Amino acid sequence: MGRWILITLMVATCLSGAMAATREYEVKAGFIYNFFRFIQWPSPGQTWTVGILGSDPFEGGLRDFEARPVSGKNIAIRKVSDVKDALNCDVIYIGPSEAGRLNPILSRLKGTPVLTISDLPEFADKGGAIGLTTESNRVRFIVNIDTLKQGNLRANARFLQLASRTITARRARRSLRTSR
Numbered sequence: 676m677g678r679w680i681l682i683t684l685m686v687a688t689c690l691s692g693a694m695a696a697t698r699e700y701e702v703k704a705g706f707i708y709n710f711f712r713f714i715q716w717p718s719p720g721q722t723w724t725v726g727i728l729g730s731d732p733f734e735g736g737l738r739d740f741e742a743r744p745v746s747g748k749n750i751a752i753r754k755v756s757d758v759k760d761a762l763n764c765d766v767i768y769i770g771p772s773e774a775g776r777l778n779p780i781l782s783r784l785k786g787t788p789v790l791t792i793s794d795l796p797e798f799a800d801k802g803g804a805i806g807l808t809t810e811s812n813r814v815r816f817i818v819n820i821d822t823l824k825q826g827n828l829r830a831n832a833r834f835l836q837l838a839s840r841t842i843t844a845r846r847a848r849r850s851l852r853t854s855r
Contacts, residue, residue, distance in 0.1 A: 726767045
């Protein structure tokens with residue numbers, strides 16, 4: 676009898692961990708959806724195209740966007756196989772499987788009007804536009820303002836206030852001077 680209780684508790688623990696991860700990615704998906712309201716592209720098309728490069732931790736959950744237009748435009752979700760395909764997207768989510776290729780991916784997308792988003796560690800610090808993080812069980816985001824500017828993307832001031840942190844080279848230089 677005790678063995679069955681232990682097995683049941685182990686299964687419940689595993690399932691609750693999976694449900695917590697699923698819930699985290701549902702929240703992160705909601706963040707990505709709302710980013711369209713706060714970012715301005717230089718020449719937006721008729722449809723927002725969101726590409727997923729690498730593994731999809733959302734387990735297809737971003738496809739729910741296709742039924743919910745934002746700012747008067749439909750959203751199309753695409754799985755992209757390489758950076759060349761990512762150049763045809765407005766937003767590219769870089770999945771965890773691409774951690775080892777992150778620098779070449781960001782180098783290739785640098786200066787393009789493609790909003791790069793990921794929850795890879797230190798993503799925005801490494802040159803990604805928006806890094807999704809989890810702090811104290813809350814999903815937050817970090818914005819690299821320099822990366823946005825390089826891609827001719829503009830962020831709403833309110834959006835930047837909502838970020839847990841913003842990154843600019845000017846601020847980094849200033850903090851280096853004051854720390855000496």
